Amino acid sequence: MKRFTVLVLLICISLASAMAQPASYPLANSKVLKITNLLQARFHPMFNNEVLANQLSQISERFDLDTNFELALNPSNT
C-alpha cells in the first residue's frame, strides 16, 4: 500500500509539474535554473530564487558542470 501511495504521488507530482509554468533564472555558465513552485503564486516572491541561482552557479563552476537545473516544489500533507 505504501509503495502504491508513493507511485501515485510521483505520478501526481509529474502531472502537476508538467502543467505548471516554471520560472527561469540564468546561471553564470549560460545554463538556466527552472523553478516550478506549486505553492500559490502569492507565495513565490517569498522565496529567494536568486540566491539559489547563485549557489548553483558556484556549484556548476566548482564541479565543472554544464547542465541546466530544474526544481519543483510541492509541499503537501498525506
Added chain:
Amino acid sequence: MQSIRVAPDNSYFRPQESKGEITLSLRAHASTIQAIILWLLSFTNNAEAPQELRTLLLSAARTSTRFVVATDVADATIVMSGSYDTSPSRINFDQSVQYHDVSKAIFTTINMPRIPAILNLLSNADIMTLELPENPANPGVLRDFLHLLKIYGLR
C-alpha cells in the same frame, strides 16, 4: 537521456564522461541538496510567509534526512531510498529497492547487497523527494511530504 553515475566522494570532483555516461561526485549531489535547503530556508525565514507553511517547510528542511529517488527504466519504475547526512556530507542508500512494472503488474522489493549496483540505479534518477520521518503513532503512513523534483538536464 544521457545518464549520470555517482562516484565515491574524494575520488575526483569534476564530472567524467565515459561511454555516454557522466559521473558526478557525491559531493556535487550533496552540495546541490544543501543549496536547495538554503532556498527553502529563505522562505521559512521570511516573516511575511504564512506561519503554517513556514513551520512545515522549516521542519522538513531541518529534520528531513530521508529521501526517495525514482527512475524510469523502460516500462518499469525503480524506487530507492536512503538518508542524507549534512555533516559530513554523505548520502546513504537503503539496501532494498522497489521495482514497479505497471505493464506486467509487478510490484516487488529487491534487496541490493552490492553498493555499486545501488549507485548505478541513481544514475538515471531525475526525481528526488525529501520526506519527513514516519509518524510513530501511525507507522507505515508518511506524515508530511516535501517533494523536490531535481533534474540535472543531461539529455
